[in-house]
């Protein structure tokens with residue numbers, strides 16, 4: 001399967017983009033650890049956000065990302081995602 005052809009939706013702006021243009025955030029199904037942009041596929045609840053600071057802000061506004069991943073509010077997570085973008 002060609003990874004670049006996989007289309008996913010950004011949870012902030014709802015636009016559909018190829019998987020590799022989005023940041024994936026996964027909650028590991030067993031450890032409940034939140035993994036930002038896993039290089040390997042981890043099984044668990046996942047969401048996608050554009051590689052864009054405004055989409056990251058939107059995803060965190062009103063705790064949207066926490067509701068989607070079913071996790072408690074985690075301010076460090078936003079910094080982790082921003083760090084991925086800055087790399």
Ligand SMILES: [Zn+2]
Nearest residue numbers: 010013050055
């Ligand atoms: Zn977006």
